[in-house]
Amino acid sequence: MLKHFTTILLFGALVGVAGCTTSKKVATSKPGDNRLSCQQIQSEFGRLDAVMEEATGNKGVNTANVAAVLLFWPAAVGNYMDADKAEKLVQKRRDHLMTVYNKKGC
Numbered sequence: 436m437l438k439h440f441t442t443i444l445l446f447g448a449l450v451g452v453a454g455c456t457t458s459k460k461v462a463t464s465k466p467g468d469n470r471l472s473c474q475q476i477q478s479e480f481g482r483l484d485a486v487m488e489e490a491t492g493n494k495g496v497n498t499a500n501v502a503a504v505l506l507f508w509p510a511a512v513g514n515y516m517d518a519d520k521a522e523k524l525v526q527k528r529r530d531h532l533m534t535v536y537n538k539k540g541c
Contacts, residue, residue, distance in 0.1 A: 458490040458521035464531045473541035476532050483525050483532075490521035 461483065493514055
């Protein structure tokens with residue numbers, strides 16, 4: 436009986452981990468932002484595009500979200516909320532950098 440319980444518990448933990456995605460979070464501003472060159476700001480925009488694409492993908496249909504819906508639906512809700520937070524942080528960072536970019540006359 437204990438062996439079966441341990442197996443079920445281990446399986447549940449594995450499903451819980453497999454059903455979660457984590458979206459990369461970005462800082463909305465950094466101390467050295469005002470010293471970035473126009474080219475560095477453009478590079479940062481490219482990096483932010485990649486982070487946004489990943490977060491958007493984590494909100495959609497993917498293996499982790501399908502597993503979460505089938506096995507533990509609250510994990511799917513958590514994945515969506517985590518990705519939504521990441522997208523909002525990216526947008527705030529982009530807005531901040533655009534202000535710096537415009538002040539520099541890039």
